[in-house]
Structure formats: C-alpha cells, structure tokens
Amino acid sequence: MTTESAVAAPFPAVAPRRRDRRWPPLVPLAIVTALVLCAVFAPFLAPQSPVEGSLGDRLVPPIGMEGWKSGHLLGTDRLGRDTLSRLLYGARISLSVSVLAIVLTGAAGSFIGLLAGFLGGWVDTVLMRLVDISLSLPGILIAILLSVIFEPSFTNVIIVVVFLLWPSYARLVRGETLGLKQQEFVALARIAGCSNLTIMFRHIVPNLIPSILVLATLHVGFVIVLEAALSFLGVGIPPPTPSWGVMVADGRGLIERAWWVSILPGIAILVTVLSLNILGDWVRDRLDPKLRQV
C-alpha cells in the first residue's frame, strides 16, 4: 500500500454493501401484488362467469378491434366465455397450484434432507440414492401416465410438481444441515440434554428457513409454466376450469381467426413468470447470495 492511498483511506476499506440496500424491483412487485389481489378477489372483479358463455357472443374480439362489445374488454372464446374473467380466475389456479405444490414439496423435500444430513450413515446413503433416482426419472412422462390412469386433475398436477422438485430441497437442506451440525450451538444443545428431535426442529430448522425460502421463490415461476404446459397438453387441470394453459390450448385451432384466445393468456403467463423470476432473484441476493448458482 502506498502512503498516498493510506492517507486517502485511513481506515481499512470496507466493501460497500450495495446489495443490502437494494430496494425490491418495484414494477415486478406491483405486478405480482396485483395478481394476488386479482386471484383473491376474482369473483368480485370478474365481469362475467368464467365457465358459462353466451353463444351469441362467440369469438368477440378485444377492445379496439372491429366488432368488440363493451361487456367483453378482452374478447371471448369459442364458447362465448369472457376472456378477462377467465384470466382473472386463471390467476387463482396458477397461484394456488404453485403455492400449494411448493409448500408440500418444500416441506417433504426439506424434511428428507434434514433427516439425511442430521442422521448421516445409512439413512443418508439411502435417501440420497433416492434423490439421484428421482432426478433421473422423466417427470413430464410420469405426468402423462398419471393422467391416463387417473383422470387429469388438480391433484395430479400437484403430485407431478412435488415429484419433480423435492430432490432440490432435499439436496439443499442436506448440505446446509451437514454444515450446521458441526457448529457449537448444536454441541451445546446436546450437552444441555436436548434430544435429536429437539435439536433438529428447535435449533437447526430455524437456520434453514432462509435458504428454503429462496429456493421456493425461485420455483414459483417454474411451477406456473409447468402447470400451464401440462394443462395445455391435456394432462393437467381439466377444462372447463380456466387455467391459463387450458386457455392457450383452447385457442390453438383458432389462431387464424381469433388470435386473442390463446395469445392473451400466454402474455399473462409471460408477464407473471418474468416478474416472479426477477423478484426471486432479488430475494436470493437479499437473503442468500451464495445460492447464486442454484
């Protein structure tokens, strides 16, 4: 270090903690908030029923195009159902599938990871082999199979998501648990006479929460696209429930005459997922920058 710089910086330089002060990205935050509100208040906001159409109003174009009708701002589909109302109710499906599936898979995967990391030994070996096997199975094919055996349903979608995502939680939590187990507070808890269960749930789990939350936020967008893709293929949410994926599929054959039927729900998916991904990145940088590679 030269004298000059020593004078300029009398104290050891501290790296500016720029990331810590970063605000959440406002536009994506606003979009996601609006979406949650739409999903919750869909019955009050939707101008029409999402499943019943009027056959007199089939394929009405959205506002601004020739022949649009004031009751249907975003037009109607092949059965005369209002696109806007279906989109609002669709937000419910997308959000409820992703929240429910991620809560379930996060809980199950984390619990398995916790057991593997904390108990070690053969439990660890067996559980981690299960993770490897699970990762090497093709999820979308299993979804297809499930839908042939049992009718397509909300439950099937949840099963498929849990099946696809639990290994990432198990791996993450196992790694973190291995590190935490070595720490002094665990040894002290043991000396104080805590049982394995108490150590796991009272002392280790609270330290795992931030990483699990980060992974969960990063998964929300993924699950929304997955649900839409399964529903589009006819192996996810069954029609006439207004899932965004079902809506895109409904408009497939109409793309020449009525592009809005499938293009508008696609835009809804795109904007939602993009916002969620940007927010997820922000949460990650904020809570757990070491997860950058996940």
Next chain:
Amino acid sequence: MQRYIVGRLLQAVVSMFVVSMVVFALVRLSGDPIQIMAPPEASQKDIAAMRAHLGLDRPWPVQYWWFITRALQGDFGQSVRFRRPALDLILERYGATLELGGLAVLIVIVVALPVGVYSAVRRGSKLDYAARAFAALGQAVPPFWLGLLLVLVFGVLLHLLPTSGRGTPLHIILPGVTLGWFAVAGLMRLTRSAMLDVLGSEYVKLARIKGLPERQVIWKHAFKNAALPVVTFAALLFVALLNGSIIIETVFGWPGLGLLVIEAVDSRDYPIVQAVVLFLSAMYISANLLVDILYAYLNPKIRYSA
C-alpha cells in the same frame, strides 16, 4: 474412475427398474383389464378362464416378470387404436423426433455458445444487454405459447412458413426454432457466467501478457476451461429437449413420439402410452448416464475422488 462408472451404471439400471415398476403398477391400478375386454354377457366361468389364459390370476411379481421380459424383447403390446404392435409405431415416429431434436441442438450450439462467450468477453456492451434480456425472456416464455405466436406471425400474417405437419424442409423451421429457443436461453446464461469466472483468472491474464491473439486467448485458453459446467448443462438440455419435443410436436402437428403419446392419451390407448413412456425414459436415463461419465472424464476432481 472405473468404480464411478460402475456405480453410475448400476444407478441407471435401478432407475430404469423403478420406471418400469411405476408404469406396471399404474397400469394395474387403472382397473381390471378383464372388465374392459370381456363382453358383457360373459359368465363368471368365462371370465375366470380368460383371466387364467392371460395370466392375470398369477401374483403381481410373476406378472411383472412377464411384463419386463416381454418388454426387453421389444414386445410392448398392441396399440388399441391402430391394431399394430406398439414398437412398430415407435420406430416409425422415432426419426421425426430425432430430426427435430437434432436441429434444436444445432441451433443451441450455433447460437448459445458464441453469444454466451462474447457477451462475457464484451461485458456491459449492447450485445451483452441484448443477450441477457433474451435469456431472461427465454426462461419466462412458455414454449407452447411461443410456438403459437410464431405460427401467428410467420404463418397467418406473413404467409412465409408452413405451420403444421412434416414434408418440405421448410416445415421443420418453426418447430425447430421453438424447441431450440428456451434451451438457448439457459445455455447462453451458463456459458456467460462460466466465461466470466475464467476470464478473470491468472492464466488468461498470462496468455494476454504473452501477446497471444485475442481469439486464441478466448477460445483456446478461456473457453476450454469454461466448458466444464457447460457440459453438465448438456444433461439439462436433453431434459429440456425431451419435455419440449412432447409439447412442440403437439403445437406443430410434428409426427414424432411426442405427438404419438399425446394422441394416445386422448384416445386412451394404454399400450402406446406405456411403450412410449418406457422408451423415452430409457433414452433419458441413458443420456444422463453418458453425460455423467463424460463429465467425470473431463473433470479430474470427480475422476479421482469417486
């Protein structure tokens, strides 16, 4: 290394075994096949005879054993809809899926690698921003919707390209681009971040100080070392292409395995669904195996630790 390969091979066998059990169990859970096959006027005695004839009165493990030995000999049963062996149908459609996947891989390699590398080399440039915006978009766009959008723009509005089926070379352009798209986004991001790590290293600085031409520094010294995480992505790429091909073949009516299985779902053609799921799972598991072995070969850390 040998131990690693053997272990990995065993794991692949176990995975395939699990898939076959899942397929077998799910199909058995779906109901008694006799109820579907037997005519309504059949007596209890006829049904019992039929069950014995088909071996359905045997314990499950025995039935599973028959199922698996037949499958290994290429007998996946008959398609209910086409009244033909499932394997024949698979072999017929297989080529179309490979063709589509091949084009997508080509697009991914030709676009994602160079753009990823140069967006790292010229960090902060316009190219870098454009590439990153594209990658963020690419990961949020649902592929089936992108396909429809391309159909709308290039088929319906511009009348430039055919939008469905397979025939002329023009037919493959839209499905190929759609399938390649989201794999491009992922690989580009990964190449960029791997290159950024490597470009800051001492040996790249040394290569520059030595006065080597920039192109040689980038491709020979930096990229070779950045390629390792990129290889891992090849497994994910395959997953993306496999899942993607099922979706994209449906959008574009491309007559491959994906369309075959989705049509079979619609017509409740169990044997076909079963056969395609087993077949694609085998492909998927072997591709994962190959990538892991390749990765171990390239990365001494894994080669010697395992």
